[in-house]
Amino acid sequence: MINKVVANAETAIADIIDGMTLMLGGFGLCGIPENCISALVKKNILNLTCISNNAGVDDFGLGLMLKQRQLKKMIASYVGENAEFERQLLSGELEVELIPQGTLATRCMAAGYGMPAIFTPAGVGTEIAEGKEIRNFNGKDYLMELAFDADFALVKAWKGDTAGNLIYKATARNFNHVMAMAGKITIAEVEHLVPAGELDPDHIHTPGVFVQRIFEGKNYEKRIEQKTVRIR
Amino acid sequence: MINKVVANAETAIADIIDGMTLMLGGFGLCGIPENCISALVKKNILNLTCISNNAGVDDFGLGLMLKQRQLKKMIASYVGENAEFERQLLSGELEVELIPQGTLATRCMAAGYGMPAIFTPAGVGTEIAEGKEIRNFNGKDYLMELAFDADFALVKAWKGDTAGNLIYKATARNFNHVMAMAGKITIAEVEHLVPAGELDPDHIHTPGVFVQRIFEGKNYEKRIEQKTVRIR
């Protein structure tokens, strides 16, 4: 089996340069590639276009890259409470493209599946449809949306093997699977890296063919955004 | 959790009637819904349009339905050695539409994902492209292919739970997963039916929301088409 293992996040992102387009997995702070983000922050790569469902919070996730003004453009579906994001958006420093969450996910899938475009009804009749081709199938209008074209996809999985096969845990799967399939080069960081053969081939979510580099991440913080509990 | 369990194949297919369009999972004889096919043969439902990658062999799988002349039309990618199939095709009794295997799979996925059409390069420049819309994206031509619209999908899984969640084994997954997602009504037969809660939610291939009826099948033959072995 082909060995995809690299030493760490620094090695994995060594050829990411200013001006590139990156996909980053995760939903809110759940399942984000913490190690890769830290490495991008440390290296201070600039003028990036980031495709990610959310933009992190002020002091974690993509928020750390925003703080250093590493982003030229953000493509997301929801950008929560993030004061620095707000400041950069209002000052015009940051370009922001908001698109429906399902459109975001499906444009990733389209890239991973070699489909140049998909049709979705999301956004028909709204400002999202402006400038887009509308097409009617069986009496219903759909927008044609194009596959993403990202230089790198940075994803986080729970387990991975040396062949690049990935298994996610619970709702941390979210965008990680579709982005792993979509990247021209996909870097996967995992909590547990195991030898090829240890994962059940029936349990694998993302086959290793989609992953070019894999490493075991360190010091996962896995911050919770909204801790909600019930009374015992 | 919603209980999708029905008693057996006969109950599951009770409302399938003459003239309907059915999807049948499986690749060759691997992962075919044996119990549902037996029930359709027993009930002798006629004039069916069947969407399935293959057409079985003379005395097993879809071949059993062919023998009884239950099929009006077959949509497949490869129809192997099957004398009865050949006879019906040449005599004009059976209408046959051959389409690329990836197109077949993706038209199923499109239905399951609510996408009315997809683009694929398969068949561009060939007779498959006749009458179809061709569209160029980034310098490459693609055919627009429409999502399937089947009344029922009949699929076979290895394990399933009462909530309709499905897990396939090895290459028996093939078309079963995409067809399970694509049916207006999906009937799943499984080798092992377990109570909801026994399957790990991370291991489920087809979430139960796509499955309307599930039952534990009986007397699986699981015939091997090409037994190939190596010397010890």
Add this chain to the structure above:
Amino acid sequence: MLDKNGIAQRIAKEIKDGYYVNLGIGIPTLVANFIPEKMSVVLQSENGLLGMGPFPYEGEEDPDLINAGKQTITTLKGSAFFDSAMSFGMIRAQKIDLTILGAMEVSENGDIANWKIPGKLVKGMGGAMDLVASAKNIIVAMQHVNKAGESKLLPKCSLPLTGVNCVKKIVTELAVLDVLPQGGFKLLERAPGVSVDEIKAATAGKLIIEGDIPEMDF
């Protein structure tokens, strides 16, 4: 007049046995508390879960297990995880029977606006545009009037739209109303202690009142 829990409780009555339901953030989330235990209802969370359970007990939160509102949650027996593309695939393919969400404005032809106020910071539409464009049945849970006292049930939405011709029913602190296919808000029920005149005064769009309007029944 109903409080938020009252609105949620009334909406819960619209849920039928065997439904798959997507609950939006805010009042819709509260609906889960009022689904009768004997009913088989599966909650979908569009970040990748079918079979959402209640919040975890203190100390049992799992950062890898959250809902679309980013709250820590649990799963029920028979639940399944999946990726975001499959999640919106099942939404687009109308496998979800009912979507309940909040709104800033609803128009009498069923348009909904709930994601953007021009001039104010825009947080994004999240999954709302996908949900309203695809759902078979959409119920809006909202206040009848905004903080400035202006009606949110309008002839035409003034805010940027989230979706068109999609809302089927509205439950507010004052009333339950159907959005008719031919247009117009048909008054179905009054909240306890609320008069038809109060509802008339709070509704800017075309209000259709036929016969006696009963009080809500819980």
Add this chain to the structure above:
Amino acid sequence: MLDKNGIAQRIAKEIKDGYYVNLGIGIPTLVANFIPEKMSVVLQSENGLLGMGPFPYEGEEDPDLINAGKQTITTLKGSAFFDSAMSFGMIRAQKIDLTILGAMEVSENGDIANWKIPGKLVKGMGGAMDLVASAKNIIVAMQHVNKAGESKLLPKCSLPLTGVNCVKKIVTELAVLDVLPQGGFKLLERAPGVSVDEIKAATAGKLIIEGDIPEMDF
């Protein structure tokens, strides 16, 4: 002149360390036997497997584990199963580095015909049309002439096409040839004991011969 195993052995030399490869039915299947053990090569089977291993030992066949030729197989460590849509997704997205398949005819501009003979029973194209339409690199393994002694390397295919402008290289019992982007079969190597004249005589399409043509080296 090469036998089938010779053709397979020569093609195996085109496989590089780290390649994902899809092998068609027939001669291409034999290529697997000639991949050096020290090389990391992963075989894809389009019915839903990456990491195909050899045939099982007698008694260890699993009806749920077959390849695209419906033969019983095994898996190697690090393999993964997936559904047919994902399988052709990775093919379409060019994640597979090399596709090796048989052909009835190849034209000098790289068109391939391998699925249909009009008037004879048509078995179907299976995954061939998807593979040739998407693969980055396609090598055809075939006999240089058909059973009637007619060349299969033609100016233009006479049979219904499987794909256009896609074949990059051809290995036959007589020769190794590149299909040039501007058209034409460029002769690269002769099979042991085969003369350039024999190859000329067996090639109906435009044959490009530059300098000395070496014998194949295994």
